[in-house]
Amino acid sequence: MTETETRALLTELAASLFTRGFSVGSAGNISVRLDDGYLITPTNSCLGRLDPARLSRLDGGFRHIDGDKPSKEVFMHRAFYRTRPDAGAVVHLHSTHATAIACLAAVGEVAPIPPLTPYFVMRVGRALPVVAYYRPGDPAMEPAIAAAAADARAVLLANHGPVVSGRTLTDAVYAAEELEEAARLALLLRGATPRQLTPPQVEDLLTAS
Ligand code: 13P
8 A cells, every 4th residue: 555545544544433433522543554654643633634645754763754743642652563563553542432441440450341242352352451541642651551562452541542553554443443342332231241252262263363
């Protein structure tokens, strides 16, 4: 995919997330790895109204070289790219149900979203660690996220929201959507005892996907 096509796809996927309520106001940011650097959404931009030509362009060392001022969460995205060679894109949202779980969950533990459905397991994986709260844009979050991301494709930031990586931009967006829906199911079923996928079923999904 050319950089122009990647810019167009990022803008289209971001608008789709916004239109369907996965992001409100100027919340959330999205980045994608290029051959020689990264694209990331500009700070204070609305995911529903991005201009592909004005996306922030970073070089391979995450320095801003072109476009509007980058998201203040570059550290959050960098933590994933530096820790996970398989990460080709990172999506951060404040989507409601995943953020609700991020307010309920114990820091340092795995988020309480059980393996109820196959697509959550296939897209997000087995582990969803909960990282301590940091002020948005606080560079101190980088080592905390990097430590958690070593064994996980996605994390929940306490009282803030999900950060999800994927092999491609589309994969990362799909995973962020599956995470939000799994969080919604987990909250809908709170207090009930739903059937969960068994450990062999989870293993089977992880091996096959
Ligand atoms: P930016 O507008 O700087 O990307 O920050 C938005 C956000 O979601 C903070 O967590």
